[in-house]
Amino acid sequence: MIRLRAVIAILALLAAFAPLSIDMYLPALPAIAAELGGGMEGAQLTLAVFFLGMAAGQLLHGPLADRYGRRRPLFAALGVYVLASVLCALAWGMGWLIAFRLMQALGGCAGMVISRAVVRDLADRMDPVRMMARLFLIMGVAPMLAPLLGGWIAAWLGWRAIFGFLALVGVTALLLAWRFLPETLPHDRRRRVSAPQIARDFGGLLATAPFMAAALGSGCAIAGMFAYIAGSPFVFIELHGVAPENFGWLFGAGAAGVIGCGQLAGPLAQRFGRARVYGLALLGLSCAGLAAALSVALGLGFWALYAALLAYLCLMGLALPLGGIIAITPFPHMAGTASALIGTLQFALGAVAGLALALLHDGTALPMAAVMAGGGLCGLIAWRALGASLRRA
Numbered sequence: 001m002i003r004l005r006a007v008i009a010i011l012a013l014l015a016a017f018a019p020l021s022i023d024m025y026l027p028a029l030p031a032i033a034a035e036l037g038g039g040m041e042g043a044q045l046t047l048a049v050f051f052l053g054m055a056a057g058q059l060l061h062g063p064l065a066d067r068y069g070r071r072r073p074l075f076a077a078l079g080v081y082v083l084a085s086v087l088c089a090l091a092w093g094m095g096w097l098i099a100f101r102l103m104q105a106l107g108g109c110a111g112m113v114i115s116r117a118v119v120r121d122l123a124d125r126m127d128p129v130r131m132m133a134r135l136f137l138i139m140g141v142a143p144m145l146a147p148l149l150g151g152w153i154a155a156w157l158g159w160r161a162i163f164g165f166l167a168l169v170g171v172t173a174l175l176l177a178w179r180f181l182p183e184t185l186p187h188d189r190r191r192r193v194s195a196p197q198i199a200r201d202f203g204g205l206l207a208t209a210p211f212m213a214a215a216l217g218s219g220c221a222i223a224g225m226f227a228y229i230a231g232s233p234f235v236f237i238e239l240h241g242v243a244p245e246n247f248g249w250l251f252g253a254g255a256a257g258v259i260g261c262g263q264l265a266g267p268l269a270q271r272f273g274r275a276r277v278y279g280l281a282l283l284g285l286s287c288a289g290l291a292a293a294l295s296v297a298l299g300l301g302f303w304a305l306y307a308a309l310l311a312y313l314c315l316m317g318l319a320l321p322l323g324g325i326i327a328i329t330p331f332p333h334m335a336g337t338a339s340a341l342i343g344t345l346q347f348a349l350g351a352v353a354g355l356a357l358a359l360l361h362d363g364t365a366l367p368m369a370a371v372m373a374g375g376g377l378c379g380l381i382a383w384r385a386l387g388a389s390l391r392r393a
Helices: 004-015 017-023 026-036 039-068 071-089 094-121 128-139 141-157 160-180 195-206 209-239 244-272 274-297 302-328 332-360 366-386 388-392
Strands: none
Touching: 004 017, 004 094, 004 160, 017 039, 017 094, 017 141, 017 160, 026 039, 026 094, 026 141, 026 209, 026 244, 039 071, 039 094, 039 195, 039 209, 039 332, 071 094, 071 160, 094 160, 094 302, 094 332, 141 160, 141 244, 195 209, 195 332, 209 244, 209 274, 209 302, 209 332, 209 366, 244 274, 244 302, 274 302, 274 366, 302 332, 302 366, 332 366
C-alpha cells in the first residue's frame, strides 16, 4: 500500500536537491571566489556548469527510469551525488570545484526527473496539479532555509562545510527512499527500447507543439529565475550592502512567495482551466521582469527592484507546477522521458542565463534584471506561438 503523504515528502526532498545545491552556497560565493581565485565570474561559472549538468543528466535518467523503474536509477544517482559533494568540499582550485559541481549535478538531477515521473504514475489516485503543488510546498522550505543555513555554516565552519552538509542530505535521501519510496512503475509498463528509439522519442516530443509550448514557457521563465539566483548575491550583498547573514531572509521571502502562490495553482486551474491560468502567469512574469529592468534603469533604488523580483518569484509559483503537468500529462507511456526533456530544457536555458549573466557582468544590477525580463518575454512568446491547441481546450 502506497502512503501518499510519505511519498510526497520523499519526492519533495528529492526535488529539493537542486535548490539546496544551488541556494545553500550562494552567501559563500564571495568567499569561494576569494579563496580559490577566478573572481566572481569564476564563482558564477560554478552555478552555470551546475545548470548544464542538470540539463544533460536528465536526458540519461529519464529513459533509465522508464526502462528499469524509478528506484534503481535513483539509488545509483544518489550515490554519485554524495561522492561529488564530498569532492566539492575537498576542492583545491576553482577549476576542480567546477568539475565536481558538474558531477554533483549529474547525480542530483535524477531526483527531479523521478519525482515528476512518480507524480504522473500516481495521477489516477490524486489530482496531479494538487500533488505537484503539495510537493512544491514541502520542497519550498529548501530555498527558504538554505541561504540562511548556508550563511551560518560558512560563517562558523567555512564554505567547505556546506558541501559536507549536502553529502549528509544525500545519504539521508538515499536511506529514506530505500525504506519508504515504493516502485510506482510496474514491469508491464516499462519500455525496453534502444538508444535510437530513445532519440526518436526525444525528437517526437521536440516536434510536438503543445509539449514544447508548455515546456519552453516554463523553461524560459525559469531561466529568468536562475538569473536571479546567480545574480542576487552580488546585487544584494556587494552592490546594496546586505549582510550575508541577512541575505537569506530576503531570499527566503521570495521562496515563500513561490510556495504561497504554488498552493493556488490547483484551485485556480480547476476553476479557470490549466491553460488559461498558465498563460496569465507567463504574462505576469513578463511584466514583472520588465518592471525589474526599468527600476534599475531609472535608478528607483533597492526596494523598487526587490518588489519586482518578489512579484516575478510569486508568479513562478503558479507557472512551475502548471507548466510541468500540462506538458507531461499526454504522455503516460513515457513519463520519465517527457519529464527528463522538460528538466533538460529548463536547466539548459538556466545555463544560458547563467553564462549570459557572467558575460554581461558590469558591476550593476541591470544584467540580472535584463535576463529576467528576457526570460519572461521569451516564455510568453513560446506559449502564444505554440500553444494554440492547448488554449482552445
